Amino acid sequence: MKNYKNINFCLGIDPNPTQQNFENFRTALYAHMEILDFYGNNLNDKILKPQLAYFLSFGSKGISLLEEFVSRYNENYTIIIDAKFNDISTTLKAYLHFIFGTLNAHGLTISPFLGEQTLQLAFEECAKKADRKGRVYVLCATSESSKGDLSFIDENWKKTLQACQNLRNTVFSGQEDLNKLIGVVIGANRENILFSDELKSSELSVLSPGLGAQGADWKIISKCAQHPNEITFPVSRGVFAGGNINLEQMKDNLVAIQRYF
Ligand SMILES: O=C(O)c1cc(=O)[nH]c(=O)n1[C@@H]1O[C@H](COP(=O)(O)O)[C@@H](O)[C@H]1O
Known part of the structure; x- marks a missing residue:
């Protein structure tokens, strides 16, 4: 364990059994939870990122498991709900109520597509409900993205950084303790952006998925020291494989991966 000061390890919670039925889904989620309960005290950074889609795919039964999951870990962990939400402000308020009011989670991933006003709303609500534990990660340069007509979206990553910085300076002016609340998603395979001067001078927090199953280079961790x-x-399948491996294999994966951090 290297304990780099600026680097956090996060467990992605993406239960995705090969045989898609609710019983298997619940078993897969409970396997994730067994690992958390077994290793909880030894985990360095207590950050969890459940992906809403897997829970949603089983309707109310899946959502009820998500509620159970968050209420079990939200005291001792920081919980970021990955759903890449956004909509016009009035509707976004309902999404935010789901994250902070219903689930009592601490943060979310969000699309910048609807503009600054919506991002500001998310930052303010997050600060109100989760305070310094809060994180809002704005999609900026994702691990998978367009190579076609839509590539203009993340080719404009500098503008996303700039917008987030400007909002932070306006929304949290004089509240430096909340600076880390505003972040961007930049895939671990996007080294040119991760090490850009623009990102380094932005002081924005970064969520950098892509290690493990997506094949980003593990050396990126020490390079970011x-x-x-x-x-x-965050690492999900690299530890849990969606719940399709046994507990011993999950434990071995977790131990092996934690050595990088
Ligand atoms: O926002 C995310 O977490 C995210 C952004 C991104 O650019 N790429 C990405 O894979 N993710 C999420 O990370 C999870 C996949 O993690 P792995 O299983 O570790 O590859 C999925 O829940 C994705 O939705």
Whole structure:
């Protein structure tokens, strides 16, 4: 364990059994929870990122398991709900109520597509409900993205950084303790952006998925040791394989991966 000051390890919770039925889904989720209960005290950074889609796919029964999951871990962990939400402000308020009011989670991933006003709303609500534990990660340069007509979206990553910085300076002016609340998603395979001067000077927090199953290079972790930004690397399938391996294999994966951090 290296304990880099600016780097966090996050467990992605994406239960995805090969045989898609609710019983298997619940068993897969409970396997994730057994690992958390077994290793909880030894985990360095207590950050969990459940992906809403897997829970939603089983309707109310899946959502009820998500509620059970969050209420069990929200005291001792920081919980970021990955759903890449957004909509016009009035509707976004309902999404935010789901995250912070219903689930009592601490953060979310969000699309910038609907503009600054919506991002501001998310930042403010997150600060109100989760305070310094809060994180809102704005999609900026994702691990998978367009190579076609839609590539303009993340080719404009500098503008996303700039918008987030401007909002932070307006929304949290004089509240430096909340600076880390605002973050961006930049895939671990996007080294040119991760090590860009623009990102380094932005002071934005970073969520950097892509290690493990998506094949980003594990060396990125040590390369980020001197990075000025807080960088959180989530790993899901690399540890849990969606719940399709046995507990011993999950434990071995977790131990092996934690050595990088
Ligand atoms: O926002 C995310 O977490 C995310 C952004 C991104 O650019 N790429 C990405 O894979 N993710 C999420 O990370 C999870 C996949 O993690 P792995 O199983 O570790 O590859 C899925 O829940 C994705 O939705």
